[in-house]
Amino acid sequence: MKSAVETLSPTRAKLTVEVPFEELKPSLDAAYKQIAQQINVPGFRRGKVPPMVIDRQVGRGAVLDQAINDSLPKKYIEALQENSLEPLGQPEVEVTKLEDNEVLEFTAEVDVKPTIELPGYEGLTAEVEDAVVSDEDVEEQVQALRERFATLADVERPAADGDFVVLDLKATQDGEVLEGAEVTGMSYQVGRGGMLDGLDEALTGLTPGEEKTFSSELVGGDLVGEPVEVLVSISQVQEQELPELDDDFAQLASEFDTVGELTDDVRVRLANGKRLEQAAAARDAVLEVLLEQVDVPLPESIVTEELNARRQNVEQQLAMAGITMEKYLEDEGQTVEEFEADLERRVRDAVAAQFILDEIAKKEELGVDQNELSQHLVRRAQQSGQDPQEFANHMFEHNHIPDLVQEILRGKALATIVETAVVTDASGNAVELKNLRPDGTIGEPEAEVEDTDDTAAADEAATEETDEKA
Structure with missing residues (x-):
């Protein structure tokens, strides 16, 4: 077999492959044998029909077609390997020459890596924001803890922000009550939001037994986004009573004896969380610095495919949240054009990052062992809310294991870059990454975080970008 490659663009190649007929003989023999099993010819047992008879009865062309269909994928793969090409999709194949008993020639156009x-990727420098825990942050967490242990008491006054009410609600359109848009006896906290626009305003100042009508839009169902008239009434107003913030509360809500110990623990936990957020930001920042130093040609077909997938993901998340795209863009202060431009920028950066990390993984000769793959499978299953065994079975059955291996390798490649990077916060302090533990604490310099934990964090930073805030 002979093959030649023509570079059509930095990301697309055209292979021309010439296959002598002697190399097609195994496929021709298999084609004759298979056809012999399918036809009945007087004087011959099924499966024992000679090739010459098959040529007369069925036609040599049918045999050649079957043999070519069998051998062409194998020859295509051989040509890829021979020319060190890594395909990124399915090829466009065309048989350009077929001379019986002489030669088969075909071309294959395909997107390639x-x-x-x-560039040099050791010692990259990047800056991230300070990881600061304010008194307000601590107070907010302590307040949330107090609310978990709060009690409700009936009050004889109009509903105010923060109160809990028991409400009845129904939405109508053109005077008709809409199916699925009616609730009775529902408990709701005024000011919580997330239900219907205008509901909190309608409830504020309402007393038990009163009702009010307001205009809004449905946030779910087949009529999502449709304008409706909503009638709401309340039968009960309850005030939230928080427990006193004292040592008794500390002992009730935690393992600590004093409120001071509880507050200190909250501050430490927040600091650990901020440190993890800062580490994720540092990984992103280091990767961004590397991206700025490399010009990566991108296959437009891959970019388009990823753009469509991410648009669909955004739409699904918005639908689950009961939010229209128009409402989402309004809340984000974005136009459709700005959203699309931002989404495309993110996609192009993500695809470029994958190519760069793949190249680094190859250069560093990184590998993946069975334990790393197993832990990655479990982690991915947990992220998607699936049973680990069922998830693993699905991945194996649909041949997605190579994709998972590539994810792990990219995570390792990013970890390799980050380990040598110099990252500082806005105040000029060094950001500790190498000895950062999965819980946000800092280990001793000689203590190493397990590779699987580093890989998980790095992989997440390298391959998952959140484009939507819904």
Whole structure:
């Protein structure tokens, strides 16, 4: 077999493959054998029909077609390997020459991984925001803890922000009550939001037994986004009574004896969380610095496919949250054009990052062992809310394991970059990454965080970008 490659663009190649007929013989023999099992010819047992008879009865062309269909994928893969090409999709194949008993020639156009000239990636410098825990942050967490242990008491006054009310609600359109848009005896906290626009305003100042009508839009169902008239009434107003913030509360809500110990623990936990957020930001910042140093040609077909997938993901999340795209863009202060431009920028950066990290993984000769793959499978299953065994079975059955292996390798490649990077916060302090533990604490310099934990964090930063805030 002979093959030649023509570079159509930095991300697309055209292979021309010439296959001598002697290399097609196994496929031709298999085609004759299979056809012999399918036809009945007087004087011959099924499966014992000679090739010459098959040529007369069925036609040589049918045999050639079957043999070519069998051998062409194998020859295509051989040509890819021979020319060190990594395909990124399905090829466009065309048989350009077929001379019986002489030669088969075909071409295959396919998107391929671009050739990347890696810059030096050791000692990259980046800056992130300070990880600061304010008194307000601590107070907010302590307040949330107090609310978990709060009690409700009936009050004889109009509903105010923060009160709990028992309400009845129904939405109508053109005077008709809409199916599924009616609730009775529902408990709701005034000011919580997330239900219907205008509801909190309508409830504020309402007393038990009173009702009020307001205009809004449905946030779910087949009529999502449709304008409706909503009638709401309340039968009960309850005030939230918080427990005193004292040592008794500390002993009730935690393992600590004093409120001071409880507050200190809240501050430590918040600091650990901020440190993890800062570490994720540091990984993103380091990767962004590397991206700025490399010009990566991107296959437009891959970019388009990823754009469509992410748009669909945004739409699904918004639908689950009961929010229209128009409402989401309004809340974000974005136009459709700005949203699309931001989404495309993120997609292009993500695809470029994958190519760069793949190249680094290859250069560093990184590998994946069975334990790392198993832990990654479990972690991905947990993220998607699936049973780990069922998730693993699905991945194996649909041949997605190579994709998961690539995810792990990209995570390792990013960890390799980050380990040597110099990251500081806005105040000029060094950001500790190498000895950062999964719970946000800092280990001793000689203590190493397990590779699987580093890989998980790095992989998440490298391969998952959140484009939606819904």
